[in-house]
Amino acid sequence: MYSKELLKGTLKTIILKLLSENGRMYGYQITQKVKEITEGKINLTEGALYPALHKLEADGLLMTEKEVVGNRVRKYYKLTQTGNSKATEMVDELKQFIETLKAIMNVAPQNLSWSV
Amino acid sequence: MYSKELLKGTLKTIILKLLSENGRMYGYQITQKVKEITEGKINLTEGALYPALHKLEADGLLMTEKEVVGNRVRKYYKLTQTGNSKATEMVDELKQFIETLKAIMNVAPQNLSWSV
DNA sequence: AATGTATACATAATTTTCTTATGTATATAA
């Protein structure tokens, strides 16, 4: 498990990315999918996930469908049209940010600018 | 410029990494160095940087040296021994986290598990 | 002389976004 604070700022992008691939998903399914893909290294907590989903819905990026499975109500989320383009945008930005971060993390140790 | 929220959670690691390479740096220099390495894509604000530096010092990861340059006092930060090992640790964790994020961002579109 | 920009530090108010804890409820296995 990673230090929790690394996840900050990336949660919404992760949600949008998963929905853009899977069409529709419900909350618990998202937590399980993330656990699966990351081999348990990222564990989405409900206290982070549900408020994020509600925020994305309130912002018009997601829409919901309720479905009764067994004796329970599941709430499926899927991207709206706006959400779809926003997903592409945010995923692209995150990918670029990742490259930028790598640039920082891999700068050569010591300043070699004086060497010939 | 990236959406600001992406930086969340990575600032301290960036600071520690830069200090582990450059020996010692002062605040303003750190902002300029980040701007340079990232080609302006990441812009550290003072409101984020200085509190982070103070926190790292309070936690014993950084120590300071004041130096008068011209007519101004510069405050140089450098890693303590604890800070040094912590830097390595946090950089490693961030690198792994980056790989995990990439795994999420690059999962194949659509679920192909039914295909032979 | 005044204005703007760069350098250099700092902090306060506010907002965002998490963590942690808690609550409700069904289903199943031990």
Next chain:
DNA sequence: TTATATACATAAGAAAATTATGTATACATT
């Protein structure tokens, strides 16, 4: 009946940023 898994939700609190502001020096431009 107890624990675990499934499934949702929210409230209290903490952490970490943004935005705004303040101080001060130095230099270039108007």
